[in-house]
Amino acid sequence: MKILIIGANGQVGSEFKKIAAGSHHNFKFAGKEVLNLCQEDQVYGFISKNNPDLVINCAAYTAVDLAESNSELAFLVNAKGVGIVSAACAACDIALIHLSTDYVFSGDSSVPLKEEDLKAPVSVYGRSKLAGEGLVAASVDRHIILRTAWVFGA
Numbered sequence: 001m002k003i004l005i006i007g008a009n010g011q012v013g014s015e016f017k018k019i020a021a022g023s024h025h026n027f028k029f030a031g032k033e034v035l036n037l038c039q040e041d042q043v044y045g046f047i048s049k050n051n052p053d054l055v056i057n058c059a060a061y062t063a064v065d066l067a068e069s070n071s072e073l074a075f076l077v078n079a080k081g082v083g084i085v086s087a088a089c090a091a092c093d094i095a096l097i098h099l100s101t102d103y104v105f106s107g108d109s110s111v112p113l114k115e116e117d118l119k120a121p122v123s124v125y126g127r128s129k130l131a132g133e134g135l136v137a138a139s140v141d142r143h144i145i146l147r148t149a150w151v152f153g154a
Contacts, residue, residue, distance in 0.1 A: 005029045007032075007057060011129040030046065047094065057096065079128050085137035103121055
């Protein structure tokens, strides 16, 4: 299987690099210096040229507190960029795994939440990630959205 990891130099992407060495799958890694998510032609060209079976999108604007004062950049990466990746995957019939966050919920629930529970983000970061999730779900038939509460390395 050919797997494209987008956001390859971030925390999660770096962990994929570690496991790829011992895998029988063919991994291709793209960091922001190689692939600008907000450049539609570049994304379509890169994805169609590499023709992966699966794209795993680990790229994100993750500065939760800074997103409040930099909402334009948060939405540019977490929504518009994700929308471009989603559209490219849909056009090429490629499955997509997209990493998201529990910040799409309000954070005030006293019980564990389910995927379909009410989304009510209270921060710019959460709203930008929810917008990206919506674009993935609307564009790509074969997709998985993984919501994390916290990521850490080995």
